């Protein structure tokens with residue numbers, strides 16, 4: 001898959017830079033053509049001589065060398081992909097703000113090819129709010145972030161922040177070329193998790209949704225190059241960097257967030273388990289126990305999927321979920337029509353390993369045309385791949 005691919009490797013100053021020697025060797029072994037640009041700081045961690053020997057090409061560091069100018073524009077145009085590995089905190093910050101003070105930054109800013117980054121830093125730096133902000137920012141520019149790994153760090157501490165191993169980076173590159181990033185440039189909205197409908201300051205009506213299915217779909221969409229926003233109900237599930245997460249609690253908050261984002265969205269996947277009813281009144285203070293029984297009056301929530309379906313434009317693709325216990329197929333087809341969705345993903349509580357809480361799911365996909373497609377029980381990550389593949393097929397059929 002990497003045979004003949006032109007990889008422009010940008011090395012910035014981090015202890016993980018020593019791994020780029022192995023990375024370069026693996027890329028060359030896989031048949032790729034490799035050119036390398038280093039920041040001046042990276043030279044402290046790995047020598048240009050090592051990397052030029054392994055890549056079989058001169059390594060560039062300065063904008064001008066021996067009175068000749070390094071043509072950063074042509075380098076960015078030459079490459080099929082620019083891989084910045086390791087991505088240091090400093091270079092990340094420059095990428096987020098567009099600061100051009102070295103050759104690597106000049107190449108990055110003029111690159112017309114996709115850019116993939118593999119961050120590497122100590123855990124405290126990794127967790128800093130500015131790092132998170134900068135990562136979000138560069139992901140919003142369309143850069144693809146390879147997740148960091150957990151393990152021993154240069155400081156001796158154990159934690160998050162290690163650069164992905166060279167073998168993992170190679171796998172990402174292989175997947176990248178394999179999938180041709182069908183969703184690059186697409187904006188995706190995913191709802192996930194439960195909603196909590198407040199009865200009083202301490203009590204709510206909720207459900208057992210974990211948000212795992214929605215998170216898996218969001219990550220799969222991101223892997224295909226999309227810009228993903230998740231509107232997440234109360235759930236502590238974590239998602240890859242670069243996925244924008246808007247946290248909400250109630251169905252009303254989820255509705256408002258989706259209503260705002262949907263006009264800018266290409267594909268919306270409503271996988272949240274939204275409460276259908278909410279208390280008419282939320283008591284301001286904790287309801288005290290009395291001798292009497294208590295009735296909580298409920299009113300219907302707004303149906304987000306139906307609302308988005310009603311306002312859907314021709315270029316938008318809308319996916320709903322249906323969690324059923326009986327008359328599954330009939331109910332799923334009804335939802336496809338009544339909510340003006342383009343696809344309904346059915347999971348039945350009658351199937352073992354499907355629905356809430358499990359790491360697995362068993363789905364049937366209903367499209368506007370063609371027969372329903374049933375899948376075996378799979379992990380939620382695998383189910384997400386099936387759903388995203390099917391969405392892409394439907395989009396191709398539509399255009």
Ligand code: CTP
Nearest residue numbers: 270271272274301302303304305320321322323
């Ligand atoms: N949904 C929504 N807003 C709601 C309720 C549901 O967006 N207030 C979405 C869910 O995210 C899901 C789909 O609608 O994608 C179907 O949800 P489900 O609860 O199965 O269907 P309902 O229409 O609520 O009907 P019922 O509960 O009676 O089956």
